[in-house]
Amino acid sequence: MNQVIHLKNRPKGKPELEDFEFVEEKKPQAADGEMLLKTKYVSVDPYLRGRMRDEESYIPPFQLNEPLESGIIAEVVESKNPNFEKGDFVNGMLDWKEYQTATGNGLNKVDPDKASLSAYLGILGLTGLTAYISLEHIGKLQEGETLLVSGASGAVGSTVGQIGKIKGCRVVGIAGTDEKIKLMKEKFGFDHGINYKTIDDMNQAVAKACPDGVDVYFDNVGGEILDAAMQNINKDGRVINCGAISLYNMTETPKGPRYEGIMVKKTVRMQGFLVRDHVREFGPATQQLAQWLSADKLTYEETIVEGFKNIPQAFLDLFEGKNKGKMVVKV
Amino acid sequence: MNQVIHLKNRPKGKPELEDFEFVEEKKPQAADGEMLLKTKYVSVDPYLRGRMRDEESYIPPFQLNEPLESGIIAEVVESKNPNFEKGDFVNGMLDWKEYQTATGNGLNKVDPDKASLSAYLGILGLTGLTAYISLEHIGKLQEGETLLVSGASGAVGSTVGQIGKIKGCRVVGIAGTDEKIKLMKEKFGFDHGINYKTIDDMNQAVAKACPDGVDVYFDNVGGEILDAAMQNINKDGRVINCGAISLYNMTETPKGPRYEGIMVKKTVRMQGFLVRDHVREFGPATQQLAQWLSADKLTYEETIVEGFKNIPQAFLDLFEGKNKGKMVVKV
Numbered sequence: 001m002n003q004v005i006h007l008k009n010r011p012k013g014k015p016e017l018e019d020f021e022f023v024e025e026k027k028p029q030a031a032d033g034e035m036l037l038k039t040k041y042v043s044v045d046p047y048l049r050g051r052m053r054d055e056e057s058y059i060p061p062f063q064l065n066e067p068l069e070s071g072i073i074a075e076v077v078e079s080k081n082p083n084f085e086k087g088d089f090v091n092g093m094l095d096w097k098e099y100q101t102a103t104g105n106g107l108n109k110v111d112p113d114k115a116s117l118s119a120y121l122g123i124l125g126l127t128g129l130t131a132y133i134s135l136e137h138i139g140k141l142q143e144g145e146t147l148l149v150s151g152a153s154g155a156v157g158s159t160v161g162q163i164g165k166i167k168g169c170r171v172v173g174i175a176g177t178d179e180k181i182k183l184m185k186e187k188f189g190f191d192h193g194i195n196y197k198t199i200d201d202m203n204q205a206v207a208k209a210c211p212d213g214v215d216v217y218f219d220n221v222g223g224e225i226l227d228a229a230m231q232n233i234n235k236d237g238r239v240i241n242c243g244a245i246s247l248y249n250m251t252e253t254p255k256g257p258r259y260e261g262i263m264v265k266k267t268v269r270m271q272g273f274l275v276r277d278h279v280r281e282f283g284p285a286t287q288q289l290a291q292w293l294s295a296d297k298l299t300y301e302e303t304i305v306e307g308f309k310n311i312p313q314a315f316l317d318l319f320e321g322k323n324k325g326k327m328v329v330k331v
Numbered sequence: 332m333n334q335v336i337h338l339k340n341r342p343k344g345k346p347e348l349e350d351f352e353f354v355e356e357k358k359p360q361a362a363d364g365e366m367l368l369k370t371k372y373v374s375v376d377p378y379l380r381g382r383m384r385d386e387e388s389y390i391p392p393f394q395l396n397e398p399l400e401s402g403i404i405a406e407v408v409e410s411k412n413p414n415f416e417k418g419d420f421v422n423g424m425l426d427w428k429e430y431q432t433a434t435g436n437g438l439n440k441v442d443p444d445k446a447s448l449s450a451y452l453g454i455l456g457l458t459g460l461t462a463y464i465s466l467e468h469i470g471k472l473q474e475g476e477t478l479l480v481s482g483a484s485g486a487v488g489s490t491v492g493q494i495g496k497i498k499g500c501r502v503v504g505i506a507g508t509d510e511k512i513k514l515m516k517e518k519f520g521f522d523h524g525i526n527y528k529t530i531d532d533m534n535q536a537v538a539k540a541c542p543d544g545v546d547v548y549f550d551n552v553g554g555e556i557l558d559a560a561m562q563n564i565n566k567d568g569r570v571i572n573c574g575a576i577s578l579y580n581m582t583e584t585p586k587g588p589r590y591e592g593i594m595v596k597k598t599v600r601m602q603g604f605l606v607r608d609h610v611r612e613f614g615p616a617t618q619q620l621a622q623w624l625s626a627d628k629l630t631y632e633e634t635i636v637e638g639f640k641n642i643p644q645a646f647l648d649l650f651e652g653k654n655k656g657k658m659v660v661k662v
Contacts, residue, residue, distance in 0.1 A: 050596065222591030236608075244591035255586040260553030260575035263603035265381065270601045272594035277567075 002027040003308055005096040007062045011052055014249045014319060019052070020312040021065075027099050034101045036078040039308070040089070042096065042329040043071035043121040044315040046245050059276070067095040071126060073110065073117045074100075084109070091120045098308055098331065115293065122155055122326035123300040128289040129282055130242060130275040131159035135167075136285075137278065138240045138271050139216040143168040146210045148229055149190075151220030153180035155300070155326035156242065158188045160218045162298050165189045172209045174225055176321050183324065187299060202228035213237070221246045223256065230262050239270040249319060301325025333358045334639055336427040338393045342383055345580045345650060350383070351643040352396075358430050365432045367409040370639070371420070373427065373660040374402035374452040375646040377576045390607070398426040402457060404441065404448045405431075415440070422451045429639055429662065446624065453486055453657035454631040459620040460613055461573060461606040462490035466498075467616075468609065469571045469602050470547040474499040477541045479560055480521075482551030484511035486631070486657035487573065489519045491549045493629050496520045503540045505556055507652050514655065518630060533559035544568070552577045554587065561593050570601040580650060632656025 001024040008021040030036040048070060051062045062068055072094035076084050081104050084090065092107035094100060110120040122128065135141045147164040151157040152173025161184060164171040173190045175181055181193035192209045199205045206214065206228045213234035219226050222244030229239065247254060262268060292298040303323040305314040308331045318327055332355040339352040361367040379401055382393045393399055403425035407415050412435050415421065423438035425431060441451040453459065466472045478495040482488040483504025492515060495502040503523045504515045512524035523540045530536045537545065537559045544565035550557050553575030560570065578585060593599060623629040634654040636645040639662045649658055 219591070222589060226591060241591055241594035244589075244595055247589065247592050253588040253592065256589045257584045258553060258575075258578065258587045259590075260550070260557060260572055261578050261584065263572035263601060264575055264605070265603070267603040267605050267608060269603075270594060272596070272598040272600070274595070274598050277598060 001025070003098045004067050005311055006065050007052060007068055008065065010054055010064065011049075011249075013251055015049065015052065015316060017312055017316065020068075022309070025097075028101045030078050030080050030101050032080050034103055035076050035081050035084050037074035037090065037094065037100050037102055038077045039072055039074050039094070039096075039098055039100070039331045041073040041118050041121055042308075042311055042331060043125070044311065044318060044327050044329060045070060045126075046243060046318050048315065049249065049319075067097055069093050069095045071121050073120055074102075089117060091125065096311060114290070118302055118304060118326070118328045118330070119293075119300070121328055122302055123159060123293060123298060124286060124289055126275050127155040127326055128159050128298075129278075129285050130156050130273070131163055132285045132289055133275060133278045133281050134218070134240045134242055134273045135160060135163055135216070137281070138273050139218065139238050141167055141169060141216050145215035146170045146172065146212055146234075147216045147218065148172050148174070148206065148210060148214045148232075149218045149220075150174045150225045150229075151243070151245065152190065152193065153184045153188075153301070153324060154220065155302070155323075157218070157220055158184060158301060158325060159298065161188050161190050163292075166292065166297055169215075170210070170212070172206075174221075180321075180324070183301065187301065196225060203231045206232045216240065218242060219244070223247060223254070227257055230257075230259055230268070233262065233266055233268055235266050237266060237268050239268065241270060241272040245319070303327050305329045307331070332356070334429045335398050336639075336642055337396050338383060338399055339396065341385055341395065342380075342580075344582055346380065346383065346647060348643055348647065351399075353640070356428075359432045361409050361411050361432050363411050365434055366407050366412050366415050368405035368421065368425065368431050368433055369408045370403055370405050370425065370427075370429055370431070370662045372404040372449050372452055373639075373642055373662060374456070375642065375649060375658050375660060376401060376457075377574060377649050379646065380580065380650075398428055400424050400426045402452050404451055420448060422456065427642060445621070449633055449635060449657070449659045449661070450624075450631070452659055453633055454490060454624060454629060455617060455620055457606050458486040458657055459490055459629075460609075460616050461487050461604070462494055463616045463620055464606060464609045464612050465549070465571045465573055465604045466491060466494055466547070468612070469604050470549065470569050472498055472500060472547050476546035477501045477503065477543055477565075478547045478549065479503050479505070479537065479541060479545045479563075480549045480551075481505045481556045481560075482574070482576065483521065483524065484515045484519075484632070484655060485551065486633070486654075488549070488551055489515060489632065489656060490629065492519050492521045494623075496522075497623065497628055500546075501541070501543070503537075505552075511652075511655070514632065518632065527556060534562045537563045547571065549573060550575070554578060554585070558588055561588075561590055561599070564593065564597055564599055566597050568597060568599050570599065572601060572603040576650070634658050636660045638662070 076088040090107040153175045184190040217229040220243040223246035407419040421438040504521045515521040548560040551574040554577035
């Protein structure tokens with residue numbers, strides 16, 4: 001039998017284990033032109049919370065009593081498709097199933113000799129692409145500027161910070177434990193770290209850490225940390241709205257200080273970013289990331305949870321900040 | 332003697348007549364290389380409120396007990412500068428004085444035969460340039476899109492709407508009296524107008540007026556009207572933050588719903604605009620505006636108040652919405 005994870009309830013506020021359901025189905029068989037895939041690594045990501053809501057968005061919401069999906073590395077265990085061989089590894093958006101069939105559409109082969117399989121879900125996958133493409137195309141980060149990053153020890157944030165250092169910028173990160181601050185400084189080379197949980201006054205802390213102001217703020221979190229970034233933003237500053245994890249589990253839109261005055265006065269550009277809108281840039285961006293990775297200019301952290309049955313818990317742990325770097329489940 | 336208007340107090344909240352002081356000085360004399368200018372038309376603009384605060388901004392704040400300044404058309408009544416002749420008219424940032432001397436730096440000659448002198452403070456001045464350059468370079472408005480404009484019967488807003496129609500867009504304007512709604516539809520060709528003072532639910536009103544959503548929102552006002560625009564913004568929508576008159580007289584930053592979620596989900600670009608940052612585009616932009624004006628594709632409304640002594644009151648009246656179109660004082 002084949003284990004499958006369904007969305008059972010649309011979470012209200014913070015998701016809970018009860019919102020997921022494990023069901024069994026017959027192990028599927030590959031038809032002509034298809035292959036049978038065995039799930040090896042499953043990416044769990046904060047943005048999946050958005051797809052659990054029944055509302056219009058950039059990708060359709062998950063359906064109740066249907067499998068969830070996310071970025072997955074799978075092994076081809078049987079192939080009736082001439083483009084794929086048994087033993088190949090593929091990367092793509094796949095269902096939360098132990099086994100599934102696929103035509104190969106939207107799947108890319110990955111080479112386990114060039115990088116670890118899980119890296120293709122992280123630094124060489126959407127994580128790295130998000131960091132690189134958003135800094136290049138939205139942030140337009142320039143040498144000598146100050147880059148502020150929230151969620152800075154996370155998968156995307158730590159990559160953003162390292163690219164900032166490669167580009168010759170002052171890089172300041174914000175995270176929620178002293179251990180994460182240490183990690184971002186020692187492993188990822190950030191110039192300075194701010195622990196938002198032990199700081200009284202975020203505005204002041206950002207001002208002190210960024211004496212020349214903030215040129216680019218890469219925002220993973222929204223909320224009061226964004227407020228502090230805006231209080232310290234420079235003329236022609238850019239804010240990359242990549243995520244708003246501080247709001248994802250709220251049932252009503254929270255209020256915050258209005259930014260209109262700062263937007264005009266400082267001619268700030270604030271722009272939402274979804275990596276899926278930039279598929280045409282994936283090729284060159286992946287090449288650049290792989291080059292930096294093999295030249296040891298980039299490194300990454302990952303938290304690997306073992307076991308298909310632990311996928312929901314690994315997802316929930318994202319909202320508790322229990323991951324260091326990319327959160328991946330090894331099946 | 333020469334009349335001069337000083338800033339006497341930094342206004343708290345709404346400015347009052349008492350914040351201004353009329354003082355007399357000796358009529359100045361032109362030195363070699365200078366000219367003596369007689370003020371003819373004075374532009375009063377909401378953004379001047381910002382310069383009355385003692386805070387860092389894109390232009391230095393006004394000094395207490397010193398003359399205010401704004402866009403002024405002046406006549407050269409005496410010239411010791413070979414580039415200007417007696418009888419020329421010039422346009423530039425000048426002091427609120429009946430007479431003043433100038434070297435000619437930063438001043439441009441204007442031709443009273445090509446357009447009325449006051450038009451150079453409006454449709455052919457910063458007003459028209461603000462509308463045109465922000466739509467082109469920030470809004471990147473495309474044919475067939477929906478353009479929403481607040482402050483829509485005002486000088487900038489009415490020009491923005493007309494350019495939207497020239498570009499083949501659906502144009503919806505927001506203003507505060509039925510007379511202004513009528514004006515924007517009948518004189519400026521807007522497709523639809525919303526009177527925010529008589530509407531219960533702005534979100535619904537915008538949704539109804541913009542059945543295909545909002546592609547570009549040109550914001551003069553900020554506050555709850557911006558909230559309604561954001562509720563109806565399309566994927567890849569753009570918000571031009573040109574002004575925030577609803578906030579200018581507030582002493583503390585007001586709160587509003589957080590936009591981070593929408594920014595990410597709809598990949599919105601929100602960008603502050605100051606026309607002074609785009610001086611290099613003034614030449615071609617003015618040519619385009621003059622061509623549309625002479626081809627009767629653009630029209631404008633202006634409210635001309637007479638008398639140097641009425642400059643402060645004309646400025647105060649901006650915040651009461653007493654102007655139709657560009658507010659100018661004829662001296």
